[in-house]
Amino acid sequence: xxxxxxxxxxxxxxxxxxxxxxxxxxxxxxxxxxxxxxxxxxxxxxxxxxxxxxxxxxxxxxxxxxxxxxxxxxxxxxxxxxxxxxxxxxxxxxxxxxxxxxxxxxxxxxxxxxxxxxxxxxxxxxxxxxxxxxxxxxxxxxxxxxxxxxxxxxxxxxxxxxxxxxxxxxxxxxxxxxxxxxxxxxxxxxxxxxxxxxxxxxxxxxxxxxxxxxxxxxxxxxxxxxxxxxxxxxxxxxxxxxxxxxxxxxxxxxxxxxxxxxxxxxxxxxxxxxxxxxxxxxxxxxxxxxxxxxxxxxxxxxxxxxxxxxxxxxxxxxxxxxxxxxxxxxxxxxxxxxxxxxxxxxxxxxxxxxxxxxxxxxxxxxxxxxxxxxxxxxxxxxxxxxxxxxxxxxxxxxxxxxxxxxxxxxxxxxxxxxxxxxxxxxxxxxxxxxxxx
Amino acid sequence: xxxxxxxxxxxxxxxxxxxxxxxxxxxxxxxxxxxxxxxxxxxxxxxxxxxxxxxxxxxxxxxxxxxxxxxxxxxxxxxxxxxxxxxxxxxxxxxxxxxxxxxxxxxxxxxxxxxxxxxxxxxxxxxxxxxxxxxxxxxxxxxxxxxxxxxxxxxxxxxxxxxxxxxxxxxxxxxxxxxxxxxxxxxxxxxxxxxxxxxxxxxxxxxxxxxxxxxxxxxxxxxxxxxxxxxxxxxxxxxxxxxxxxxxxxxxxxxxxxxxxxxxxxxxxxxxxxxxxxxxxxxxxxxxxxxxxxxxxxxxxxxxxxxxxxxxxxxxxxxx
Numbered sequence: 001x002x003x004x005x006x007x008x009x010x011x012x013x014x015x016x017x018x019x020x021x022x023x024x025x026x027x028x029x030x031x032x033x034x035x036x037x038x039x040x041x042x043x044x045x046x047x048x049x050x051x052x053x054x055x056x057x058x059x060x061x062x063x064x065x066x067x068x069x070x071x072x073x074x075x076x077x078x079x080x081x082x083x084x085x086x087x088x089x090x091x092x093x094x095x096x097x098x099x100x101x102x103x104x105x106x107x108x109x110x111x112x113x114x115x116x117x118x119x120x121x122x123x124x125x126x127x128x129x130x131x132x133x134x135x136x137x138x139x140x141x142x143x144x145x146x147x148x149x150x151x152x153x154x155x156x157x158x159x160x161x162x163x164x165x166x167x168x169x170x171x172x173x174x175x176x177x178x179x180x181x182x183x184x185x186x187x188x189x190x191x192x193x194x195x196x197x198x199x200x201x202x203x204x205x206x207x208x209x210x211x212x213x214x215x216x217x218x219x220x221x222x223x224x225x226x227x228x229x230x231x232x233x234x235x236x237x238x239x240x241x242x243x244x245x246x247x248x249x250x251x252x253x254x255x256x257x258x259x260x261x262x263x264x265x266x267x268x269x270x271x272x273x274x275x276x277x278x279x280x281x282x283x284x285x286x287x288x289x290x291x292x293x294x295x296x297x298x299x300x301x302x303x304x305x306x307x308x309x310x311x312x313x314x315x316x317x318x319x320x321x322x323x324x325x326x327x328x329x330x331x332x333x334x335x336x337x338x339x340x341x342x343x344x345x346x347x348x349x350x351x352x353x354x355x356x357x358x359x360x361x362x363x364x365x366x367x368x369x370x371x372x373x374x375x376x377x378x379x380x381x382x383x384x385x386x387x388x389x390x391x392x393x394x395x396x397x398x399x400x401x402x403x404x405x406x407x408x409x410x411x412x413x414x415x416x417x418x419x420x421x422x423x424x425x426x427x428x429x430x431x432x433x434x435x436x437x
Numbered sequence: 438x439x440x441x442x443x444x445x446x447x448x449x450x451x452x453x454x455x456x457x458x459x460x461x462x463x464x465x466x467x468x469x470x471x472x473x474x475x476x477x478x479x480x481x482x483x484x485x486x487x488x489x490x491x492x493x494x495x496x497x498x499x500x501x502x503x504x505x506x507x508x509x510x511x512x513x514x515x516x517x518x519x520x521x522x523x524x525x526x527x528x529x530x531x532x533x534x535x536x537x538x539x540x541x542x543x544x545x546x547x548x549x550x551x552x553x554x555x556x557x558x559x560x561x562x563x564x565x566x567x568x569x570x571x572x573x574x575x576x577x578x579x580x581x582x583x584x585x586x587x588x589x590x591x592x593x594x595x596x597x598x599x600x601x602x603x604x605x606x607x608x609x610x611x612x613x614x615x616x617x618x619x620x621x622x623x624x625x626x627x628x629x630x631x632x633x634x635x636x637x638x639x640x641x642x643x644x645x646x647x648x649x650x651x652x653x654x655x656x657x658x659x660x661x662x663x664x665x666x667x668x669x670x671x672x673x674x675x676x677x678x679x680x681x682x683x684x685x686x687x688x689x690x691x692x693x694x695x696x697x698x699x700x701x702x703x704x705x706x707x708x709x710x711x712x713x714x715x716x717x718x719x720x721x722x723x724x725x726x727x728x729x730x731x732x733x734x735x736x737x738x739x740x741x742x743x744x745x746x747x748x749x750x751x752x753x754x755x756x757x
Contacts, residue, residue, distance in 0.1 A: 193545075201636035202445065204545035204569025204613060273553060274546030318554075320523050322544035322567070 007423045010039035014048035016374055018350025026380040029422035045433045048384055054354045056088030056381030058361040058370050061306035068097025073311035073401045079118035081400040083426035085331035086383040086416025089370045090119050094126040095156040101126035101137035103145035110147035118426045125149040127168045131157050143175035150366040153180035155234055160186055169229035180232040181220055188212035195268040195283040208283050210238040217241050221248035221255050232364055233257040235308050237282040239292030246301045256303040256364050259293045261330055261337035276317045276324030277406045298347040304361045307334050311402030328406050332398055336412030344413055380423040387414040440552045440561040441745050443570035444618035452621055457591055458744035459580045476505035479750055482535040483509045486542040492564050496539045499742035527556035535559045537750055545569035560749040568608045574710055575614035577741040581734050582662045585706050596623030599658050603629040603691055604666030604718055607636050611710045629654045633680040650690045655700045664708045665693050665719045684717055694720040706730045
């Protein structure tokens, strides 16, 4: 794809937000009209009949593994996978090697992301040095760096020390940042292997109680209220967590929460075969938790869907359960799972999907040029979804460097068929007349 | 039966077939020459990722008495200090032509993983996986109980008998396998443990009677058999991670001593999977009493493992 061509494009007859049919004319990366008649001569044409057009999707929680674990994923392969999944921007978590806890590392990640150019890569900065939970990292330096970090997280580890968490929440106010907490009490989850419940008891796997998540969320919303700060709760997974967030929001506490596609679809029953592809942190919970997070996402208690895309090489999954790494890839399946669990069930409209997968995540991450409406004058970050293209997930067909998807063999109703980042196609799986140079 | 991975998925029919075959194997062990030619030319690998001399030599004796070639493969390694991976070990065993692999592993599910993965094609026999299952121990316990408590026992289960399991149910693969097998065989299961050492949801199960002290259980039931579980040293450490306050308190509430033994019916038997902590979960008086069948459990262990290997590796018919 050349950067030199003047990119004029007309997307014909798309269903904007799943409602009204409209055209979208894009010139030089900006939406210039919603009438095809306004398209400049020679504009490339995409017939989007039957396709849903949404503002480009934003994923606030991915692991791109670079620097350090390029055997699992690189910024390039992760970006490609994101674009294929309909994303135009991702926030790359800080648990790399070295940790993204200095301005140098976050600038390196951001510049490599820009060089690849398939999605906007926003580095997440570590809250504490080396994710060790002992000393605040230089969050100001990361915020003021060229990477302009606004989201800080020790994801993978919980900021467990309540004093440190309080200070972090207070400190990021300086630059309108947010602490994205991985809510997991470390003492209640020592050696934990899966959700604590009937299945863990039968399988003899050390339990990971829901309260280990809920107690941290409860503490953190109270801390956020006390210091008047903004808190984001990563990968919420239990019914109790939904209740706490609902309560906190009713009190006016400035908290947002995310749920993962796998927690919308899978339960701890999947673990019965001890297949480590189902090993993830937080763990797959029970059906009543799945029902609760779906309800929470539907009523707005849960603000967004994020993937927690967590690539691992084969050797970290092709082993005993206890020896396996936690995490699953998810960028390319997210849209299909949200459609299957939320849209096709009537719990969300496509306009709601735009809110939970684009507008709100962009707002939480302070990504100014993302999550914008599909209107004239806005940047042409656009995702086209074919909601009637059932496909069966084949993990090895991913653009990610790793194939640790738990969804292999599952049929999903739809998928992203085209992604445009500032007017430029970063993923295209539909016919485009006058192909981009 | 292709594998023996646990008792939870063992049908009553298969369980009784194993017990009946065990009886036949046990009878052959009374003979002057105890070795049978049945598995001549077959290779059984004892793959132990965790030390257990007792279990290993029991399986080794069982395989050798069936004339199988036995290879002992000790592959110690934990999730922290990874040695050779389970996969590579399995591929190696497959290349060497193992007909059956007896696996002992610190990770729950390792035996099932080995059986399901396609890494090897031989029969897999679970000799204990993490805190999950230890099916041959449960089968030998059931066999021992049946021999003592059920007359004319061939083809029968343990229907109507009341069996108590006392101790660390949470971490015990022996307890896990025993609860499931005893239920399958029709026994009434009584579980006695501190609430900290019970698996999630067990106290709410309606098909099991749960007590928090041994005296309460003895008060409520006429036991036919009692199984005392070993208390692991690492469960006692304090500092917020101990599961009970002290060994002394454990003994007071859960230990089997003379007084508690005397409260059981005369025919009731005492079992323990070994090795015992004398003076902790069981007093010497109880362990050495005439109703103790603890030593017999060991010899039945060999017979049960012979039966399992035999049923997995040869036809359905037992040798005459």
